[in-house]
Amino acid sequence: MKKLINQPEQVVDEMLEGIIAAHPEKLKRLPGLNVVVRKEAPIKGKVGLISGGGSGHEPAHAGFVGENMLDAAVAGEVFTSPTPDQILETIKAVDGGKGVLLIVKNYSGDVMNFDMAAEMAQAEGIEVEQVIVKDDIAVDIKEDRRGVAGTIFVHKIAGTAASEGKSLKEVAQIARKTAENICSMGVSLSPSTVPASGKPGFTLNDNEIEIGTGIHGEQGMERQSLKPADQLTEEIMNNILHEMEFSPGEEAAVITNGLGSTPLMELYIVHRKAAELLKNKQIQLKKSLVGEYMTSLEMAGCSITILKLDDQLKSYLN
Amino acid sequence: MKKLINQPEQVVDEMLEGIIAAHPEKLKRLPGLNVVVRKEAPIKGKVGLISGGGSGHEPAHAGFVGENMLDAAVAGEVFTSPTPDQILETIKAVDGGKGVLLIVKNYSGDVMNFDMAAEMAQAEGIEVEQVIVKDDIAVDIKEDRRGVAGTIFVHKIAGTAASEGKSLKEVAQIARKTAENICSMGVSLSPSTVPASGKPGFTLNDNEIEIGTGIHGEQGMERQSLKPADQLTEEIMNNILHEMEFSPGEEAAVITNGLGSTPLMELYIVHRKAAELLKNKQIQLKKSLVGEYMTSLEMAGCSITILKLDDQLKSYLN
Numbered sequence: 001m002k003k004l005i006n007q008p009e010q011v012v013d014e015m016l017e018g019i020i021a022a023h024p025e026k027l028k029r030l031p032g033l034n035v036v037v038r039k040e041a042p043i044k045g046k047v048g049l050i051s052g053g054g055s056g057h058e059p060a061h062a063g064f065v066g067e068n069m070l071d072a073a074v075a076g077e078v079f080t081s082p083t084p085d086q087i088l089e090t091i092k093a094v095d096g097g098k099g100v101l102l103i104v105k106n107y108s109g110d111v112m113n114f115d116m117a118a119e120m121a122q123a124e125g126i127e128v129e130q131v132i133v134k135d136d137i138a139v140d141i142k143e144d145r146r147g148v149a150g151t152i153f154v155h156k157i158a159g160t161a162a163s164e165g166k167s168l169k170e171v172a173q174i175a176r177k178t179a180e181n182i183c184s185m186g187v188s189l190s191p192s193t194v195p196a197s198g199k200p201g202f203t204l205n206d207n208e209i210e211i212g213t214g215i216h217g218e219q220g221m222e223r224q225s226l227k228p229a230d231q232l233t234e235e236i237m238n239n240i241l242h243e244m245e246f247s248p249g250e251e252a253a254v255i256t257n258g259l260g261s262t263p264l265m266e267l268y269i270v271h272r273k274a275a276e277l278l279k280n281k282q283i284q285l286k287k288s289l290v291g292e293y294m295t296s297l298e299m300a301g302c303s304i305t306i307l308k309l310d311d312q313l314k315s316y317l318n
Numbered sequence: 319m320k321k322l323i324n325q326p327e328q329v330v331d332e333m334l335e336g337i338i339a340a341h342p343e344k345l346k347r348l349p350g351l352n353v354v355v356r357k358e359a360p361i362k363g364k365v366g367l368i369s370g371g372g373s374g375h376e377p378a379h380a381g382f383v384g385e386n387m388l389d390a391a392v393a394g395e396v397f398t399s400p401t402p403d404q405i406l407e408t409i410k411a412v413d414g415g416k417g418v419l420l421i422v423k424n425y426s427g428d429v430m431n432f433d434m435a436a437e438m439a440q441a442e443g444i445e446v447e448q449v450i451v452k453d454d455i456a457v458d459i460k461e462d463r464r465g466v467a468g469t470i471f472v473h474k475i476a477g478t479a480a481s482e483g484k485s486l487k488e489v490a491q492i493a494r495k496t497a498e499n500i501c502s503m504g505v506s507l508s509p510s511t512v513p514a515s516g517k518p519g520f521t522l523n524d525n526e527i528e529i530g531t532g533i534h535g536e537q538g539m540e541r542q543s544l545k546p547a548d549q550l551t552e553e554i555m556n557n558i559l560h561e562m563e564f565s566p567g568e569e570a571a572v573i574t575n576g577l578g579s580t581p582l583m584e585l586y587i588v589h590r591k592a593a594e595l596l597k598n599k600q601i602q603l604k605k606s607l608v609g610e611y612m613t614s615l616e617m618a619g620c621s622i623t624i625l626k627l628d629d630q631l632k633s634y635l636n
Contacts, residue, residue, distance in 0.1 A: 002507040002527065004547045004584035004620060011583060018586030021593035022574075022606035058582035189320040209320065229322045256340075261579030263615050264376035265329060266322035268336030275339035288340035291377075292610075297581050298618070302322060 001193040001200065001298070008195035012055045012075055019062050027065060030093055033086050034075040036062040041071045041094045047162040047171045048072070048094030051103040051155060052087070053110050053147075054079040056194070057215060060294045064152065069159040070103075078194050078297075079216045081109030087117030091126055099127030099168035101175060103154050105147025106134040107216075129172035131158070135184040135305065137243050138212025138221050146214050149257040149294035150182035150305040153317070160316040178313060183240045184255075186303030187232060188213035188220065192260060192296045211235070215259070215296040229266065233273035236304050241281065244308055248282035253317060255305040258292040262300050267291065274304055287317055319511040319518065319616070326513035330373045330393055337380050345383060348411055351404050352393040354380040359389045359412045365480040365489045366390070366412030369421040369473060370405070371428050371465075372397040374512070375533060378612045382470065387477040388421075396512050396615075397534045399427030405435030409444060417445030417486035419493060421472050423465025424452040425534075447490035449476070453502040453623065455561050456530025456539050464532050467575040467612035468500035468623040471635070478634040496631060501558045502573075504621030505550060506531035506538065510578060510614045529553065533577070533614040547584065551591035554622050559599065562626055566600035571635055573623040576610040580618050585609065592622055605635055 005011050012034050019036055020029050028039050034055075042048060051061040052074030061073035071094040076082035091100045100121070104114045111132060118128040134142065135150030158175040166174070188210045191200040201217030204210060209232075212220030246252070256271040258264070271290045278285050286309055294303070307313070323329050330352050337354055338347050346357050352373075360366060369379040370392030379391035389412040394400040409418045418439070422432045429450060436446040452460065453468030476493040484492070506528045509518040519535030522528060527550075530538030564570070574589040576582070589608045596603050604627060612621070625631070 002525070002544050002618065004507070004550065004580060004588055006546045006548050006587070011587065014590055015583045015586040018588070018590030018593070018608070021590050021603070022586070022608050056581070056583065058586070063582070189322070207320070226320050228324045230324050232322065260581055261616050261618070262322060263374070263578055263613065264381070264610070265333045265374065265615070268333040268340070268376070269324070269329065270322055270336070272332055272336030272339050275336070285339070290336070290340050292582070295581065297583070298579050300320065300579070300616070 003195055005195055011195050012077055015055065016062065016075060030089055033089055035072055035086060035090050036065050037072040037093055038065055042096040044096045045098055045165065046096050047098045047166065047168050048096060048100040049103065049158055049162055050074060050090050050094060050100060051151065052082050053105050053107065054081060056297045057294050059292065060151065064155045068163045069155050078196065081107065081113050084113045084116035084120065087114055088120045091117060091121040091128060095126050099129065101158060101168060101171050102128065102130045103151065103158065103175060104130055104132050105151055106132050106145060127168050129168055131172060131175040131179055133179045135182040136214065137183045137185050137240060148184045148186065148215055149255050149303050150184045150307065152255060152293045153182055153253065153307045154178050157313055157316040174316065181308040181313065182305060183243045184303050184305040185236045185239050186213060186259065187211050187236060187301045188259065189300035191217055192299040215294060217296065229269050230273045233270050234277060237274055237277045240304060240306050244306065246281065246283050246308065249284065251284045251286045251309040251314060252278060253287035253307040253309055254285060255289040255293055257294055257303045257305060259299040259301045259303065260295040261298045262302055264291060267302055270302055286314060321513055323513055329513050330395055333373065334380065334393060348407055351407055353390055353404060353408050354383050355390040355411050356383055360414040362414045363416055363483065364414050365416045365484065365486050366414060366418040367421065367476055367480055368392060368408050368412060368418060369469065370400050371423050371425065372399060374615045375612050377610065378469065382473045386481050387473050396514065399425065399431050402431045402434040402438065405432055406438045409435060409439040409446060413444045417447065419476060419486060419489050420446065420448045421469065421476065421493065422448055422450050423469055424450050424463060445486050447486055449490060449493040449497055451497045453500040454532065455501045455503050455558060466502045466504065466533055467573050467621050468502045468625065470573060470611045471500055471571065471625045472496050475631060475634040492634065496625065499626040499631065500623060501561045502621050502623040503554045503557050504531060504577065505529050505554060505619045506577065507618035509535055510617040533612060535614065547587050548591045551588050552595060555592055555595045558622060558624050562624065564599065564601050564626065567602065569602045569604045569627040569632060570596060571605035571625040571627055572603060573607040573611055575612055575621045575623065577617040577619045577621065578613040579616045580620055582609060585620055588620055604632060
């Protein structure tokens with residue numbers, strides 16, 4: 001796998017340098033740490049919002065640091081959790097006196113390290129709440145579900161709530177409600193290669209795809225032959241809608257997310273079918289995000305995320 | 319090459335259906351045509367802006383239809399120019415009485431068909447101007463240079479000028495000045511595959527890259543072995559800056575553009591070096607766009623575009 005990099009061990013540091021070089025008026029880096037922070041942080045009287053996790057999922061999460069979104073993103077090495085110390089420093093950097101919410105994808109390393117950092121911060125007198133996102137329905141057991149692209153909806157909705165001056169408890173409650181109303185599922189057409197290893201995380205045959213692969217290449221539900229986009233979209237949508245309770249007339253927001261190397265053209269072809277299937281079920285599509293939001297390096301494939309909306313979630317999303 | 323499509327001959331139509339399904343409040347399709355138009359078009363008293371060309375370069379151009387950008391995008395088949403009739407209907411659909419500017423990438427088919435449509439529209443009494451974008455310096459002869467990612471700067475700057483109520487002559491003049499101040503160059507790490515052919519447009523060995531490849535896979539300047547991102551970026555930047563006249567203290571905007579399957583992480587690593595090289599030359603980087611703006615289906619690689627700014631261009635860009 002050819003990559004536009006220098007030394008594999010430098011990719012995260014150099015990527016973050018590039019992000020800051022691109023947006024110096026909006027973003028800063030915590031000195032010596034792989035952490036991107038809003039330039040204005042800490043913002044007095046606003047709940048601070050932090051997300052993060054392993055790198056390799058860009059634009060998640062540094063790309064979502066900004067107004068009405070995150071105050072900071074903590075970047076681990078590629079596909080590796082950030083450390084508790086790094087997270088603790090980030091909490092301190094964004095606490096504007098109203099407490100800090102951590103938005104964490106459900107991976108054991110992330111959960112453990114964010115939790116440890118939260119305890120350390122609380123010991124220093126900072127109020128901290130956490131929301132764990134578990135939207136990947138490819139995993140059977142609900143508590144073990146991974147956090148994937150649906151996390152972006154939590155960033156956005158919690159971000160708006162925080163900007164409106166809501167308390168930490170309120171922002172955390174809205175974030176948790178959002179997370180509980182999200183289901184996602186992906187399909188992989190080709191694997192990704194972690195720079196330090198230089199080898200693909202798994203292999204697929206020429207005509208083979210895998211339904212439900214995780215964003216770190218975790219094994220999915222089933223391998224199949226490549227099929228037309230409409231059939232594949234219907235299968236994924238059926239799986240997702242089977243997990244959710246929708247009555248006719250209810251509203252949804254959708255992310256049709258590229259995993260890294262699938263052209264936008266194909267994502268729109270998938271999205272078209274997803275929208276049609278919602279319409280057939282009389283579910284109103286109120287918001288669409290189509291593009292790369294939560295990637296897995298250069299993995300080919302996509303995921304579909306559905307967020308069930310109510311009036312509160314809809315108003316914060318828009 | 320595995321693709322998330324149905325029938326290859328349906329990809330453009332289905333993609334456009336997906337775009338409209340995603341943004342029904344902002345976009346509409348011209349009935350029976352592969353054309354995406356702003357919902358409000360035609361806008362009285364505003365110059366209409368149209369771009370387009372072959373499909374397969376998404377988000378270009380339909381993704382740039384919107385406020386302060388294009389009024390419409392005309393989509394040909396994959397890597398194929400749109401037809402004069404299709405362009406003519408688009409001109410009629412966006413003319414709000416103040417005339418229409420066509421922003422055309424310099425490919426013979428596009429130039430011919432947009433020109434023919436312009437003549438037909440003029441014969442029907444609509445004022446039409448054109449700007450041809452030729453930013454790809456990988457081609458030696460200036461008149462033959464292809465239009466690539468720099469076209470996005472023309473969309474944006476002309477879009478703002480049109481929104482401010484400038485006349486057709488004025489918008490065309492600003493668009494031409496923008497186009498003349500843009501140089502771009504790309505590097506390909508892997509080819510793209512047109513859905514209807516099912517075969518890659520060219521081949522590269524495992525460790526081979528090609529400098530200057532066009533966005534339809536046109537042959538570049540040179541094949542080389544893969545090298546570190548910093549060296550490659552320096553080579554591309556030297557080529558670009560050799561073509562441009564910058565004095566210390568002058569200002570630039572940059573697009574570090576992904577060609578389809580290169581992760582955002584790598585684009586930021588490249589952008590970091592591009593920013594550093596500008597700084598070394600005392601060129602002020604005033605605006606950065608990093609991401610996929612002008613792709614070539616799932617080609618791996620990137621391009622760098624530099625726009626030399628003056629006060630006028632800067633004010634329209636921001």
